[in-house]
Amino acid sequence: MNSYSESNTRDIKTLFSLFKKDLKLEFRSLSTILITIVFTALIVVLFNIAFPFGVAQKNEIISIIIWVVFLFSSLIVSSGMIELDTKDNSLELILMYGIKSEIYFLSKVLSVFTILSIVQLTIFSLFYVLFQLSFQNPVIIFVAILTNIGISSITVILGILSVRNNLNQNILSILVIPFTLPYLLGAVEVTNQLTESGNINYILNSLYAIVAFDLIFLISGALLIGVYFKLEK
Amino acid sequence: MIKANNLSKSFNGNRIFSGININLEKSRVLGVVGNNGSGKTTLLKIVAGIFNPDTGEMNLKENIKLDFLGHENMLYQNFSILENIDFFSNISGFRITSELQDEIEKALGLQNILGKKISDLSYGQRKKASMLRSLISDPDLLVLDEPFSNLDSDSTDSFISILKTLKEAGKSIIISSNRKDIVGSVSDNLLNMDDYNE
Numbered sequence: 001m002n003s004y005s006e007s008n009t010r011d012i013k014t015l016f017s018l019f020k021k022d023l024k025l026e027f028r029s030l031s032t033i034l035i036t037i038v039f040t041a042l043i044v045v046l047f048n049i050a051f052p053f054g055v056a057q058k059n060e061i062i063s064i065i066i067w068v069v070f071l072f073s074s075l076i077v078s079s080g081m082i083e084l085d086t087k088d089n090s091l092e093l094i095l096m097y098g099i100k101s102e103i104y105f106l107s108k109v110l111s112v113f114t115i116l117s118i119v120q121l122t123i124f125s126l127f128y129v130l131f132q133l134s135f136q137n138p139v140i141i142f143v144a145i146l147t148n149i150g151i152s153s154i155t156v157i158l159g160i161l162s163v164r165n166n167l168n169q170n171i172l173s174i175l176v177i178p179f180t181l182p183y184l185l186g187a188v189e190v191t192n193q194l195t196e197s198g199n200i201n202y203i204l205n206s207l208y209a210i211v212a213f214d215l216i217f218l219i220s221g222a223l224l225i226g227v228y229f230k231l232e233k
Numbered sequence: 234m235i236k237a238n239n240l241s242k243s244f245n246g247n248r249i250f251s252g253i254n255i256n257l258e259k260s261r262v263l264g265v266v267g268n269n270g271s272g273k274t275t276l277l278k279i280v281a282g283i284f285n286p287d288t289g290e291m292n293l294k295e296n297i298k299l300d301f302l303g304h305e306n307m308l309y310q311n312f313s314i315l316e317n318i319d320f321f322s323n324i325s326g327f328r329i330t331s332e333l334q335d336e337i338e339k340a341l342g343l344q345n346i347l348g349k350k351i352s353d354l355s356y357g358q359r360k361k362a363s364m365l366r367s368l369i370s371d372p373d374l375l376v377l378d379e380p381f382s383n384l385d386s387d388s389t390d391s392f393i394s395i396l397k398t399l400k401e402a403g404k405s406i407i408i409s410s411n412r413k414d415i416v417g418s419v420s421d422n423l424l425n426m427d428d429y430n431e
Contacts, residue, residue: 017320025311088306088308092301
């Protein structure tokens with residue numbers, strides 16, 4: 001095995017060690033996941049009570065609620081996952097051992113993505129039960145995954161910057177809105193089209209945009225966090 | 234083992250220290266002493282590569298294995314001692330033999346609490362668990378920041394005897410404390426940070 005593939009193998013092993021550690025810690029305390037699911041359930045139930053059935057544009061409004069609830073859940077999840085490493089300064093050790101910052105970033109995105117997938121499943125199930133929302137096209141799952149990747153990347157970037165700078169959680173909520181707006185608009189449009197007509201032809205442009213944003217935020221996030229950790233030294 | 238010339242560091246425009254030189258050979262212990270805020274932790278973090286100096290050069294011998302024990306225990310509170318050890322040795326890529334690990338666990342008096350969560354341990358036990366974590370990679374150079382703080386006299390004595398054993402085993406150690414008497418008893422040289430503050 002040459003040194004290049006050896007280094008890649010080590011990077012992949014490290015990424016999965018970091019990912020496994022995050023999930024193990026999270027499932028042991030269940031703190032972040034429980035807070036997020038309770039928060040989500042509360043919002044959905046409240047909207048169910050407040051939302052009159054038979055109202056015009058029901059699907060449109062529900063599509064907006066789904067993604068706004070998801071966005072705020074992602075803030076709770078990402079700051080919880082980042083605090084796992086910053087609370088007792090274990091991050092300093094991780095970086096001291098020469099772990100590449102992009103590997104650390106990708107492992108966090110993967111952890112947040114996994115927890116958010118569970119949250120997403122809860123959100124969609126609750127909407128299905130409480131709002132009788134029909135998901136006629138399985139493409140909605142693909143859209144949910146793509147949107148989750150992007151939102152996980154953005155909240156991890158902003159989460160690392162805010163937690164490391166001791167910024168307030170409220171500031172994170174404000175910072176995240178302009179970055180996630182393109183996703184939210186695309187996801188709302190796609191969800192609305194898929195729940196109404198189930199026709200994929202209307203949503204291709206929005207899908208392409210979501211994929212493009214995923215790539216932009218994943219790549220720029222890995223680079224930005226690397227530069228940030230170097231500057232922080 | 235390690236050579237540093239003319240190190241200086243500032244935070245937010247405030248100069249913490251300047252003009253520090255370090256020359257540490259194998260099997261030697263350097264004690265770093267000074268008042269609170271004199272920059273001991275900052276200097277040790279520069280040696281460990283966690284911070285970069287503003288000026289000066291740090292030269293470590295090639296392929297040297299270094300480990301750092303910080304103020305905070307730097308361990309995951311919801312993991313047991315063994316889970317922390319497994320995680321950190323997985324990501325560092327280094328691990329001593331299980332026989333040697335058993336010996337260190339015994340010397341630190343941790344063998345009966347290895348499965349306990351860090352959050353359930355006393356302060357002294359957490360310090361010892363951190364020490365075990367830092368020794369598990371078999372480092373050539375051990376950088377210890379205030380290892381004696383908040384330790385009772387028995388734990389301090391056992392720590393000192395562990396440090397002496399490590400020194401005899403060929404390890405180099407940099408150790409900081411504001412307790413000059415304790416650090417002086419294990420160090421070959423002392424660096425007083427108060428002499429380098431501005």
